[in-house]
Amino acid sequence: MEPRGESPQLQSVRTAVVGASGYSGQELLRYLSRHPVFKLCLVTSRQNAGQSLSQSISGLPRELGALTFVDAAPGAALAEQADLFFLAVPHGTAAPYVVALRAAGKTVVDLSADFRTTDPAVYKEFYGHDHPAPALLPEAVYGLPEIHRERLKSAKLIAAPGCFPTSIILPLAPILRAGLLEPDSIVVTSLSGVSGAGRKVELRLLFGEVNDNMYAYGVPRHRHLGEIEQELSLAARSQVIVTFAPHLVPIHRGMLSTITARLSRSATDADLHAVLREAYGREPFVEVLPAPELPEARHVANSNRIQIAARVDARTNRLMLFSSLDNLGKGNASQAIQAANLAWGLDETLGLA
Amino acid sequence: MEPRGESPQLQSVRTAVVGASGYSGQELLRYLSRHPVFKLCLVTSRQNAGQSLSQSISGLPRELGALTFVDAAPGAALAEQADLFFLAVPHGTAAPYVVALRAAGKTVVDLSADFRTTDPAVYKEFYGHDHPAPALLPEAVYGLPEIHRERLKSAKLIAAPGCFPTSIILPLAPILRAGLLEPDSIVVTSLSGVSGAGRKVELRLLFGEVNDNMYAYGVPRHRHLGEIEQELSLAARSQVIVTFAPHLVPIHRGMLSTITARLSRSATDADLHAVLREAYGREPFVEVLPAPELPEARHVANSNRIQIAARVDARTNRLMLFSSLDNLGKGNASQAIQAANLAWGLDETLGLA
Amino acid sequence: MEPRGESPQLQSVRTAVVGASGYSGQELLRYLSRHPVFKLCLVTSRQNAGQSLSQSISGLPRELGALTFVDAAPGAALAEQADLFFLAVPHGTAAPYVVALRAAGKTVVDLSADFRTTDPAVYKEFYGHDHPAPALLPEAVYGLPEIHRERLKSAKLIAAPGCFPTSIILPLAPILRAGLLEPDSIVVTSLSGVSGAGRKVELRLLFGEVNDNMYAYGVPRHRHLGEIEQELSLAARSQVIVTFAPHLVPIHRGMLSTITARLSRSATDADLHAVLREAYGREPFVEVLPAPELPEARHVANSNRIQIAARVDARTNRLMLFSSLDNLGKGNASQAIQAANLAWGLDETLGLA
């Protein structure tokens, strides 16, 4: 199962995870603990500072579990301690780290949304304030390897996307590129597991509030719509805006997206399947399911895989796209590593099998 | 909390539940055990025949728990034993009971889909075979009290709808009647708790298959679309066909439907809310939620209530409707009792508070 | 189903719930909203002050939902506003309310642990500080109706027990009274749903931490052992100390206790069953299950009932007792109302059917 790329001459890369007490951070640590090249040397967390990793994360190898969380402010002192930095800090707080680390020439994979929109006006529209570091936006590469692989190979600042964008952009992009749908007719419903909201200590995230419950939220203008529409517009080569309804469901890991749009010309299930197979047939982490299979959350749990399927609703002349991924995996931590592998010139699958 | 209509002169009605070993049947028994007029005198189940009710259903009053399940074939002998019959048998098996019971003049509330479509051609389209008793279709009344209240008052055969139709028709009907949306643009996503699939002993319904999992199914042509489009077309006074994506989520009770459609004319959140309030403001079991509230599954669990909310997505010129109900309650058993109350000339809320 | 005691001449009792934003408080409100005599006139919550009840609790009747949470400090002003007070505040914070309300002659049902141990030394042993109002301990009556019914009939201060004590004391008391077990051999394992921990906004209670997880905690000296051993010793007429292992399991409502002890003399399943039936055969809320039935959490969910069963393990000469209850119901809110019914001279089952 170890990728071919793992040969003795590969040099270790000093790797840091900044903000590692949340679900994203923990998942990064689990994946990185098995990575043959990216070697953890620094793990920061304000909340867990002074504790050993094994106190809050189980199943780590002993030498890694003995590492201690430190509290590190953005700055040159932090930058000196590693060469590759994964930022798993909350949206809006990554920018100062990025500025300091890029000033020191370090490679940064930012899992927050801070550098995902290329246009600072779009950032302001969805986040309500000016972008904190617009000068760095041009060098940020959106971290979807299946879409931006070539640019990622030379990226120094990767804006790793989250679960909603990944689960929506990957199914839609090839269909948009093929001109098979009417771009103004896209309606997306996503079901998100609770880990997508992070490990925040909030009333609404208590077991007693989530179990046996479900609801839509964040409608009609979820803050991740900006980056979603940016990437869909790139694929369509025209402005795309979508109706988006996210839902919370009582599951920890997992995201399911169901996308409908009006067909722009006649097509069959087989036609859609062929377009998706053409786009993703050789991708190591994308499974295009043949009918009658449909994506399921458990099929991709604890993995970097995404499942995609397509159907035509001939009665209404619409297509239906379905995707499932692990919102801590392909929707977050493991995809960030996939992008970092590319940026470091490594086999893209390293540490992810 | 006891309804005004409960006065001493109300005579008991001999009531039977046919097929009471499933989740629908059990829920009927729980509601009927508290009903002041409908008095259970007969409970049938092939599977549990010979057992006392308390062996398979907890929390029943003692005298009711002592009642024994019997195995009763459709026919005149069955018809003699009660005056009001609730049928909780699988789709496709209700017709022989309905024929025999109506021949004996009895009132029947059929919770299966057998008599929900008025047009036998639609039945054949969605169920794949000829309707087994087309002669009875004209007298069947679709059991949605908020839509067909007047006809239900004299109904002898009630076709009680299930969870998907109830959660979709109630939010959409007033908006369609008001002409606020383009009828060919409706897209519906529904999230269903597992109890909606019944108490079938099937691999896919095991805890190990459902927990930590979710998926879409039954696309693009779920068999309940026939009745859904029939009722939406009635409200719109024109043919309506919809794109429908049902999903299974890891919850026992509960259904959430999210509906989008293109606005046919400019409207605000307040406009939509006003239309819904106008339609349902005095309904005892419909809650129209003001912004920023959105329906939640737990808010309606174990009740006959449905929550509805509406939003405008100004960016895409679409409306979004949201509903939640208990798929064993307003989506099934308690709504059937609500309809039966009407048919028997009783206060509609009897036994449902 | 309405109890015989509900006759027109019953006068309403002005009733208050203090600290109603937690799970206990919400459950009290749900039960009280259906109570024919205890009429809610005051609901306090620091956290929700100013909000209407319906904003945080669904399914309340409209007139009750319109009531507003107020923030009320302990004192005479509070005491004037009602005649019966339910305190649903955290352990350790009830005493000032009790002092003020009793000074004003009001009846108090305290759901915290503050007045459950009659001996202030035991309180200090388990809570680590002096009892805040020892002068009131002598008048407090432990609120287990099946054990202290006569004293509850004249109680002015009821110390309502929680889920662990109720689920352990009720099965054991009759067996101890009958001298059937060796008092120093009792081992108790309890599985608690998360609602037993309250609606605290803490990391360990997040869905992501509870779902798919379980663990023992609070060993070997859980703070509720003091009251448990107090009541068991009363039943045994000798000092009883027990080994107790509480566990958290991924369920919201429900508690299951499994109790073992060495038989002091030969006994059969039937002997144990007879002792329990003799003790509880006429109790409205205690179900003694005949073999082969064993208690289940779902059988008592949303009710004031407790299920109990007993078995002999002839191979090891031990008895096994099993109980299940709803830790917000018989283990908390509804049992508090049962005790209050007794204290007010009402039918014990009022509002609880």
Next chain:
Amino acid sequence: MEPRGESPQLQSVRTAVVGASGYSGQELLRYLSRHPVFKLCLVTSRQNAGQSLSQSISGLPRELGALTFVDAAPGAALAEQADLFFLAVPHGTAAPYVVALRAAGKTVVDLSADFRTTDPAVYKEFYGHDHPAPALLPEAVYGLPEIHRERLKSAKLIAAPGCFPTSIILPLAPILRAGLLEPDSIVVTSLSGVSGAGRKVELRLLFGEVNDNMYAYGVPRHRHLGEIEQELSLAARSQVIVTFAPHLVPIHRGMLSTITARLSRSATDADLHAVLREAYGREPFVEVLPAPELPEARHVANSNRIQIAARVDARTNRLMLFSSLDNLGKGNASQAIQAANLAWGLDETLGLA
């Protein structure tokens, strides 16, 4: 993370899984798909015969997913197709396979209970009928590596234990060997996830029956007590019988056991911890937790690890032992592979990291 033992000269072993459609079988396939030596060449399942593995098990490498389930009867033809056989068939159906495979000289790891008790009389006591192949019992080795490592190194027939025995024997054995407890005072409570019951299509295992529910079962004489007491007696060098209360809880994977016994002499938490550390300090898959940590189900999910902790209850002079494991991992499939590694002379951790 790859074990040192993985060197190029290791020859592949033709490996079969018999009965691979259940949860145990699927878990075996997942672990074996990553095993560097045991190479799957045959997978049998009556139920799934003719299907590819990838149709029922997600996440397998492509070449493995393409393998087809076959339906194979016990016999010489089956024996020829592999050299190492894992049997994941139901209890009571393994014996004919074992007889045929051992007659052909093949190594067999039987995950059923058929060969776990060395005394056929004990087998008859707990299973109610004569042992089907008593002549093979002497060569069967109980598959707990931490207890029977030396005998496993030359084993040809491994009786791999299930989750209850593993979770109970491992914590107790060192304490019994040290003579720290009174052997007639042991009381065990185990909480089992649903996967422990297998992937049986039974009403009691439906999501609707398990979710929000929990209960004790199989008391007082669970059929796995025979092997548990056999192994505990070996450790104690005297006859041990225990009181055992298994429980089902709403979780898929995971087992938690809580064990109490009277101390035979004075001891502290540190004493118990030292005994466990002495026994397991160098074991790769046993984590002895220091106070105040206690085992949790999630810490060992999807792994071959077991967590163990001990406490003294000074008030009652009892010790408390706690363990957690994944009932498809260390309690089943991965432990079977650990034992097979030993039997094949490999590094014990191969394929399990």
